[in-house]
Structure formats: structure tokens, C-alpha cells
Amino acid sequence: MDGTQNGLIKKGYQWLDDRLHINSLVEYMGGKVVPQHSHSIFYYLGGITLFLFIVQVITGILLLMYYRPGADSAYESVKFIVSEVSFGWLIRSIHSWSANLMVLSAFLHMFTVFFTRAYRKPREMTWYTGMGLLALSMTFGFSGYLLPWNELAFFATRVGTGMAGAMPVVGDYLMVIMRGGEEVTGATIGRFFGLHVAILPLMTTGLLALHMIFIQRQGMSEPMHWAGKKQEDKKYMKFFPNFIYRDALVWLIALNILALLAVIFPDGIGVVHWPLGEKADPFGAPPAVIRPEWYFMFAFQALKMLPAHIWFIEGELFGIIVFGIGGLIWILIPLLDRRANENKRSPMIMAFGTFVVLFMVVMTIVGYLVE
Amino acid sequence: MSDNNSRRNFLSWLTGLGSVAFLGSIIYPAYKFLVPPESGEANVSQVKLPFTRSELESEEKKSKTFKFGRTLGLIVLTGEGELKAMSATCTHLDCTVQHRPDLGIIWCSCHNGRYDLDGKNISGPPPKPLEKYLVNEIKGEIFVSKETV
Amino acid sequence: MIKFILIFFGLMLFALNGFGSDNNCLSCHFDFEDEGGSASKFAKDIHSQKGLGCADCHGGDPTLDDMDDVRNSKGFRGVPNHLEVPDFCARCHSDAAYMHDHNPSMPIDQLAKYKTSIHGQRLFSAKDKKVANCVSCHSVHEIGNGQMPYSSTHPSNLPATCAKCHSDKDYMAEYKIPTDQFEKYSSSVHGLALFKRGDLGAPACNDCHGNHGAAPPGVSSLAAVCGVCHALEAELFEKSPHADAFLENDFPMCETCHSNHAIFKPSDNMIGTTESALCTECHAADDGTIGLPTADSILTSLNNLVAAHLNAKQSLDEAILKGMMTTNEEFLLKEVVQSLIQARTLIHSFDMDSVAPKAMEGIAKADTVVLNSAGLIDEYYFRRKGLAVATLIITFLAFMLYRKIRKIEQK
Numbered sequence: 001m002d003g004t005q006n007g008l009i010k011k012g013y014q015w016l017d018d019r020l021h022i023n024s025l026v027e028y029m030g031g032k033v034v035p036q037h038s039h040s041i042f043y044y045l046g047g048i049t050l051f052l053f054i055v056q057v058i059t060g061i062l063l064l065m066y067y068r069p070g071a072d073s074a075y076e077s078v079k080f081i082v083s084e085v086s087f088g089w090l091i092r093s094i095h096s097w098s099a100n101l102m103v104l105s106a107f108l109h110m111f112t113v114f115f116t117r118a119y120r121k122p123r124e125m126t127w128y129t130g131m132g133l134l135a136l137s138m139t140f141g142f143s144g145y146l147l148p149w150n151e152l153a154f155f156a157t158r159v160g161t162g163m164a165g166a167m168p169v170v171g172d173y174l175m176v177i178m179r180g181g182e183e184v185t186g187a188t189i190g191r192f193f194g195l196h197v198a199i200l201p202l203m204t205t206g207l208l209a210l211h212m213i214f215i216q217r218q219g220m221s222e223p224m225h226w227a228g229k230k231q232e233d234k235k236y237m238k239f240f241p242n243f244i245y246r247d248a249l250v251w252l253i254a255l256n257i258l259a260l261l262a263v264i265f266p267d268g269i270g271v272v273h274w275p276l277g278e279k280a281d282p283f284g285a286p287p288a289v290i291r292p293e294w295y296f297m298f299a300f301q302a303l304k305m306l307p308a309h310i311w312f313i314e315g316e317l318f319g320i321i322v323f324g325i326g327g328l329i330w331i332l333i334p335l336l337d338r339r340a341n342e343n344k345r346s347p348m349i350m351a352f353g354t355f356v357v358l359f360m361v362v363m364t365i366v367g368y369l370v371e
Numbered sequence: 372m373s374d375n376n377s378r379r380n381f382l383s384w385l386t387g388l389g390s391v392a393f394l395g396s397i398i399y400p401a402y403k404f405l406v407p408p409e410s411g412e413a414n415v416s417q418v419k420l421p422f423t424r425s426e427l428e429s430e431e432k433k434s435k436t437f438k439f440g441r442t443l444g445l446i447v448l449t450g451e452g453e454l455k456a457m458s459a460t461c462t463h464l465d466c467t468v469q470h471r472p473d474l475g476i477i478w479c480s481c482h483n484g485r486y487d488l489d490g491k492n493i494s495g496p497p498p499k500p501l502e503k504y505l506v507n508e509i510k511g512e513i514f515v516s517k518e519t520v
Numbered sequence: 521m522i523k524f525i526l527i528f529f530g531l532m533l534f535a536l537n538g539f540g541s542d543n544n545c546l547s548c549h550f551d552f553e554d555e556g557g558s559a560s561k562f563a564k565d566i567h568s569q570k571g572l573g574c575a576d577c578h579g580g581d582p583t584l585d586d587m588d589d590v591r592n593s594k595g596f597r598g599v600p601n602h603l604e605v606p607d608f609c610a611r612c613h614s615d616a617a618y619m620h621d622h623n624p625s626m627p628i629d630q631l632a633k634y635k636t637s638i639h640g641q642r643l644f645s646a647k648d649k650k651v652a653n654c655v656s657c658h659s660v661h662e663i664g665n666g667q668m669p670y671s672s673t674h675p676s677n678l679p680a681t682c683a684k685c686h687s688d689k690d691y692m693a694e695y696k697i698p699t700d701q702f703e704k705y706s707s708s709v710h711g712l713a714l715f716k717r718g719d720l721g722a723p724a725c726n727d728c729h730g731n732h733g734a735a736p737p738g739v740s741s742l743a744a745v746c747g748v749c750h751a752l753e754a755e756l757f758e759k760s761p762h763a764d765a766f767l768e769n770d771f772p773m774c775e776t777c778h779s780n781h782a783i784f785k786p787s788d789n790m791i792g793t794t795e796s797a798l799c800t801e802c803h804a805a806d807d808g809t810i811g812l813p814t815a816d817s818i819l820t821s822l823n824n825l826v827a828a829h830l831n832a833k834q835s836l837d838e839a840i841l842k843g844m845m846t847t848n849e850e851f852l853l854k855e856v857v858q859s860l861i862q863a864r865t866l867i868h869s870f871d872m873d874s875v876a877p878k879a880m881e882g883i884a885k886a887d888t889v890v891l892n893s894a895g896l897i898d899e900y901y902f903r904r905k906g907l908a909v910a911t912l913i914i915t916f917l918a919f920m921l922y923r924k925i926r927k928i929e930q931k
Binding site: 386390441463481495 | 719720721722748749750751752847848851858861862865909910913914916917920
Binding site for chain 2: 085086088
């Protein structure tokens with residue numbers, strides 16, 4: 001049985017090669033190797049993020065078969081999916097869990113890349129496209145959150161878009177563009193929906209393709225301390241098939257965890273909670289506690305804690321400016337960390353990174369402790 | 372050696388089976404998901420009534436209640452053969468109203484509240500009229516929808 | 521030149537006299553009276569809003585500004601005393617032609633009705649100066665349209681207006697009637713509905729007692745009064761064996777079991793054969809009627825339905841707690857409550873054969889809720905079992921994959 005299987009594959013390969021001359025490409029990719037060292041485990045994070053994105057696309061397309069955008073139909077269609085459609089509850093639950101896990105995975109991936117300084121030359125563009133992908137996934141999360149048009153989503157979106165409106169100069173314009181009007185209404189659903197199912201997927205596909213082409217072309221980044229090592233002392237693993245098998249194993253385990261979460265905690269758990277609840281009532285009283293999604297919490301909490309005025313600048317504005325500058329520094333890290341290009345340690349950059357991580361973690365925790 | 376071979380064959384057969392089962396456990400829910408449920412689509416602002424005009428005619432009170440989203444609706448066959456539909460929840464204290472063909476009104480038995488057949492409150496405690504719905508008859512089926520603003 | 525000045529002054533005098541003095545009364549009465557006096561109140565009065573002035577009621581010449589001149593002027597009526605007030609107001613309010621010019625839809629029978637009321641009879645026959653007349657309830661000089669929330673006769677204010685006298689023990693001492701009506705009414709279902717919920721459909725004093733023809737409803741007419749809103753209960757009661765029995769024994773209908781002012785939400789235990797039930801106050805085991813057995817079986821039916829409802833609610837709550845979608849079942853549960861309300865209404869027929877089928881209907885629906893909830897809970901466990909199976913498959917595959925990795929790396 002093995003023999004005929006191999007024969008079929010060989011025939012298929014030959015058929016393609018005759019037409020597309022893929023042999024040289026396949027040989028090139030067959031030579032790809034993955035460095036083996038104490039931090040190798042972090043290499044899986046990018047793949048997990050990719051896997052979760054694929055899950056999102058599949059479950060998203062399925063949900064699209066029944067979801068109907070619009071103030072009069074969005075909530076009802078989600079309720080329909082969860083209560084009447086076969087396995088609808090499962091698809092929705094997986095979609096919600098995978099969304100949160102994907103953002104978490106993206107953040108972990110970014111931080112491990114940062115602290116191993118994999119962004120240094122020649123991989124700056126991979127970092128830039130990665131930052132773009134992070135922004136896109138957070139936008140995916142923000143736009144998707146509104147779509148069920150329930151109480152939770154409505155007020156969180158109102159607060160979130162209101163904060164965008166606090167930005168200097170472009171704030172008001174930006175807020176109106178986001179909301180599709182002065183207030184959050186059915187028009188907002190329309191925009192967010194178009195964003196969520198068309199614009200963002202298109203942009204993500206483009207950036208993801210670039211991101212992965214760069215990785216395939218350049219190979220995996222080696223740790224900094226390998227710079228002085230001799231070639232024979234460096235350990236590598238073949239990408240095809242060894243690393244692929246391991247990646248598949250990790251993906252299987254991730255799928256299992258996702259299934260467990262989706263069935264045992266279909267409405268989320270603790271602070272990541274998304275029960276369908278009541279339909280949004282724009283004229284109703286807001287709930288006692290309005291929270292953004294957890295990955296926005298650190299910014300939300302930090303802005304809340306700022307005093308009304310710092311010097312002559314309004315507190316919120318000051319916070320936004322500081323975040324803007326901090327974000328810009330973070331994005332341009334490959335440019336700023338010249339020491340890494342020379343294979344030297346950059347303690348200041350690492351300290352900055354540590355500060356950022358601690359800040360985000362602490363602010364997120366505080367945000368949930370303080371009611 | 373052949374023992375090892377047969378064990379390997381068994382294991383790879385088992386793995387094959389496991390892979391099929393795995394794919395099945397993904398494809399089966401997706402397939403079932405795509406098959407539309409009986410109600411067809413979310414009953415938002417329009418509902419198809421699960422009975423016909425003749426079934427209404429055979430009702431003693433010439434009226435029936437039906438589920439409309441989260442609320443109850445009432446459809447009435449008037450003396451002139453017209454179909455009228457409205458919310459079945461009394462605007463006084465939320466009791467369910469009923470059609471009284473003997474009086475030609477919609478009546479709430481809780482506190483003797485009365486509405487005319489267009490839902491307008493005409494006597495008793497109800498402070499507001501009953502919400503009116505639109506009725507459409509297409510090919511023998513009755514569709515009730517909310518009046519668009 | 522002088523002619524011009526004279527004419528000018530003449531015109532001035534004429535102007536002063538002719539323009540500002542339609543209601544000269546106010547020019548003194550406004551300045552000289554205390555705070556909150558008649559003149560300052562009058563602007564809010566409906567008569568003032570309709571364009572009437574002091575003289576339209578009190579008579580006299582409103583253009584005059586000297587009190588003695590006014591008193592001596594033609595048609596001056598002055599201030600009526602307590603006993604004169606009803607006729608004083610009725611001068612216009614019972615005049616069909618006059619009222620037609622001012623408010624054609626307003627009734628003109630207030631004085632006629634008043635004369636039939638207890639207040640009217642005591643005022644006219646016994647010359648009682650303590651009893652209520654028009655201004656006792658409507659106030660004077662700030663009479664409001666009864667539909668305006670600030671009016672003393674607006675439904676939400678009316679009970680307090682009546683209570684001004686009727687809750688005053690000392691004032692009412694000589695009349696030997698109770699003075700706890702307002703207190704009882706305020707804590708009753710009707711009082712709470714009117715005062716706390718603002719439900720204007722709830723009866724105030726006048727809805728049962730009448731307003732101008734105020735009198736307590738008679739023994740025979742009480743069912744008709746309550747039956748204005750509680751029509752179904754009244755209809756059922758009239759057809760029941762109790763109707764004749766109550767009439768013969770002079771028991772007031774409705775009030776005998778439900779009281780008149782202190783009407784509270786009835787409990788199922790009012791029916792039955794125990795000491796605390798109302799039935800045993802008249803009925804006995806050997807009284808020759810089916811009274812007590814009926815009471816017993818009605819109570820049993822109701823209790824069964826209540827228990828079925830509670831059971832259904834509990835099983836539904838469990839399904840909700842497990843996160844299942846339960847809208848259809850919640851609907852059905854509401855129908856069970858509906859059956860319960862209907863069964864309790866049917867008590868007034870005092871007929872076991874009416875109550876039992878309705879209760880059975882409700883119990884059947886409750887049973888369906890229980891069945892469906894069980895189905896939802898089964899679905900919940902089915903999902904977990906499905907998960908367990910999927911986990912097994914995945915774990916097995918993961919294990920095989922792990923073995924494969926080990927194998928190719930051993931080479």
C-alpha cells in the first residue's frame with residue numbers, strides 16, 4: 001500500500017513540475033532549517049497565531065452564512081445561530097475564543113521576537129509587517145465585538161469610538177467616520193461589518209503573505225549569542241518534515257484546547273466574557289460597568305487614571321500623545337536599536353521593552369480589580 | 372520481523388482511521404451547520420403564521436395568538452373577513468388580551484380593558500393602544516410584520 | 521393751547537378709568553392681602569383662565585375701586601357662608617345655557633347629584649356646617665381642572681383630599697363612622713397602584729363612591745361597582761350559588777371576602793377548609809351544601825398548579841444556568857402563569873368543574889416545560905460527551921504524530 005501511495009504522489013509532482021518548473025523552488029524550501037537552542041520553543045508562537053487566524057477565517061465564513069448586519073437583524077441572527085442552527089453554538093463559541101487567543105498569541109509572538117531581538121537586520125521588514133498584522137488583528141477584534149449588537153458590545157463600542165474622538169485634530173472626524181454618524185447606530189454595524197469581513201481580511205492576507213515570504217526567504221532568526229559560534233557547533237532541525245510535524249502536533253493540541261474551551265465555557269470565562277445577553281438599547285441606561293476587551297484594557301485604565309490636566313494639556317490628550325509616541329518608538333525599534341545590528345547588547349532597549357510589558361500587564365490587572 | 376511489520380501496519384491503519392475520524396469530527400459539525408434549520412431564518416420583523424385563514428375561521432373566537440420575536444401577537448378575523456393583527460399584551464398590566472366577536476372588540480379579562488379592532492384603547496384602565504402589525508396574505512400563507520417607522 | 525391740555529388730560533383720565541380697571545378688585549385685594557391669599561391664587565384658577573373675574577362669582581361692579589361703593593353696587597353677592605356655597609356655584613354650573621357658552625361638554629348635574637349624597641343631605645336638611653361642600657374638595661380661587669396633576673381632584677390627589685376630613689378622628693367623632701379608610705386604602709393594591717406606580721386606571725375614592733353623589737355603595741350594588749373593572753369575576757360570582765345566598769343574608773358581595781378599603785393581593789389560602797380559610801366562617805362540614813368539599817378540591821387544584829409551575833421554573837432555571845437557549849420554554853412558562861391567573865379568577869364561580877380543567881391545562885403546559893428543559897439539559901451533556909470523543913481522537917492522533925517525530929529523529 002505504501003508503494004502505490006508514493007507512486008501516485010511522484011506522478012502528481014512530475015505533472016506539476018512539467019508545467020510550472022517547481023523543482024528548484026521545492027529544493028530550495030527543502031533546505032530550510034530551524035535553529036535549535038534554549039529558546040527554540042518560541043518559534044511555535046507565530047505558527048499558532050497563523051493557525052488561530054485560519055480557524056477564524058473558517059468559522060467566520062460559516063457564521064457569515066447566517067449573520068445579518070443591521071440594527072433590526074444582527075442580534076436576532078446571532079441568537080438564531082446560537083439557539084436554532086445545528087452546532088451554531090459551537091461555531092460561535094470557537095470564533096469568540098479563537099479571536100481572543102489569537103490576539104494573545106500575537107502579543108506573545110511579538111514580545112518573544114522583541115526580547116530575542118529577531119527584528120535586527122536583515123529582518124526589519126518582517127517586524128514592520130508584523131506590527132501591521134497586530135494592528136489589523138486588534139481592529140478585527142474591535143470591529144467583530146460590535147456585530148452581535150448586544151448591550152455589552154454597544155456600550156463598549158460607544159466608549160471605544162468616543163476615545164478615538166479624543167485624539168487631537170483628527171479626533172472628531174475619525175469618530176464620525178468610525179461610527180458612520182455622531183452616535184453608534186445601525187450604520188456603525190454596517191461599517192464594522194464591511195471592515196470585518198472584507199477590508200481587514202484583504203489587508204491581512206496581503207501583509208501575511210509578505211510576512212511569510214520574508215520568513216521563507218530569510219529563514220528563522222538565530223539567537224544573538226550564536227554570532228560568535230562556529231558553524232559545526234550550531235544545531236539545526238530540518239523544516240520539512242521535522243519541524244512541520246512538530247508544528248502540526250502543536251496545532252492539534254491548540255485545536256483541542258480550543259474545543260475544550262468552546263464546549264466547557266461557551267460564553268467565555270472571568271474577564272473574557274461574551275454572553276449574548278440583551279439586545280442593545282441605545283436609549284437605555286448603560287450597565288454599571290463598561291469594559292473594553294482585555295487587550296485594550298491597559299490603555300483604557302491608564303487614560304482613566306490620568307488627572308484632568310497635566311501642565312496646560314488636557315489629561316486624556318496627554319495620555320494619547322504619550323501612547324502615540326511610545327507606539328511609534330516600538331514600531332521603529334529596528335531603526336533605533338543599532339547596537340543589535342552590530343551584535344552588541346542593548347540594555348536600554350531591553351529595559352524599555354521590560355517596562356512596556358510590565359506596564360501593560362499591571363494596567364490590565366488594575367483595570368479589572370478597580371470597578 | 373513480520374511481527375513488527377504487522378504491528379506497524381496495524382498502527383498506520385489505526386492512524387489512518389484516527390485521521391479520518393478527526394476530519395469527520397470537523398466536517399460533520401460544519402456540514403450540519405450549513406443545513407438550514409426548520410425556521411429558515413431569524414424571525415426578526417416578520418413572521419409566517421403556522422396556520423391558515425380557514426383554520427382561523429374554524430376557531431370559536433375567530434382569533435389566534437402567535438409568537439412574534441419575544442412577544443405574543445394576536446390575529447383576528449373580522450366580521451367583514453378582514454385580517455387584523457396586533458400585540459397581544461395589554462398595555463395596562465401585561466395580561467394577554469382576547470378577541471370578543473360578540474362585542475366586536477379586543478378585551479382584557481384582567482380589568483375589563485377594551486380596545487377596538489385596530490388596537491385603539493377605548494375603555495378601562497389601558498393607557499395606550501396595542502401595537503398594530505401589518506398582515507399580508509400570499510398564496511394562502513399569512514405573514515405578519517411590524518409596521519415600519 | 522389750554523383746550524389742547526384739557527383734552528389731553530381728559531383723555532388721560534378716560535384712559536386710566538377705562539383701560540386698567542376691568543377688574544379693579546385685584547388692585548386692592550392683591551396689595552392688602554396676606555401671602556397666598558385669594559387674589560394671588562386666582563391666576564391658577566380655571567375660571568380665571570377661562571376669562572372670568574371676581575365679579576362673575578361675587579357680583580357687584582368690578583370697575584369701582586372703593587369697597588363701600590362695591591358693597592352697595594347692584595348684584596353684589598359677597599362671600600357665601602358654608603351652607604350657601606352649593607347654590608352659589610350652581611348658579612352657573614347648573615345653568616345649561618350658561619355652561620354651553622363656556623364648556624359645552626361639561627356635565628351640569630353636580631348640584632342634583634350632590635343633593636342625593638350624604639354630604640348634600642346633611643348640608644341641606646340638617647344644616648351641618650362641618651360637612652363637605654364644593655370648595656371643601658375643589659378648593660376656592662385655585663380650582664384646577666381635575667385632569668391636571670396639581671389639582672386637588674386629580675386621582676392621585678383625591679384620596680388625600682377626602683382624607684382631610686375623613687381621617688380626622690376628632691372632626692369625624694360625632695358621625696360615628698370609621699376614620700381609617702385612607703390608611704387602609706394607601707396600603708391596598710389599589711392605593712399602591714395609584715400612588716406608587718402612578719397607574720391612573722386604579723380606582724380612587726370617587727370611582728367607587730361617586731364624587732358629587734358621594735355615598736357608600738349599597739349591599740346589592742357593590743358587585744356592580746367592583747364589576748366595572750373586575751367584570752369577569754363579578755359575572756362568575758353572579759352566576760354562582762353565592763350570589764343568592766349573599767343577597768338573602770345581606771352580606772355585601774366582594775367586600776365580605778376581600779374587604780372594602782384594605783384590599784390586598786388575595787392568597788390561595790383564603791379558600792379551603794382550614795381554620796384560617798374564609799369558607800369556614802360560614803360553611804361547616806354538615807351544613808347541607810357542597811361548600812366545604814368544593815373549597816377543598818378547588819384548593820387542591822390550585823396547589824397542584826402552583827407546584828407544577830414551581831417545578832417547571834426550577835427545571836428551566838437549571839437549563840438557563842447551563843447556558844442553553846430557552847426562549848421557547850420561557851414563553852411556555854408565561855402561558856403556565858396565564859393559566860394560573862385564569863384558574864384563580866374561576867374561583868369566583870365556586871364550581872369545581874370550572875377550575876379543575878383550567879388547572880389541568882396549566883399543569884400540562886408546565887409538564888411540557890419540564891420535558892423540554894430536560895431535553896436541553898440532555899443536549900448540554902451530549903455536547904460534553906461529543907467533546908470527550910473529539911478529545912480522544914485528537915489525543916490519539918497527537919500521540920501517533922509524536923511517535924512519528926521520534927521515529928524520524930532517531931535515524
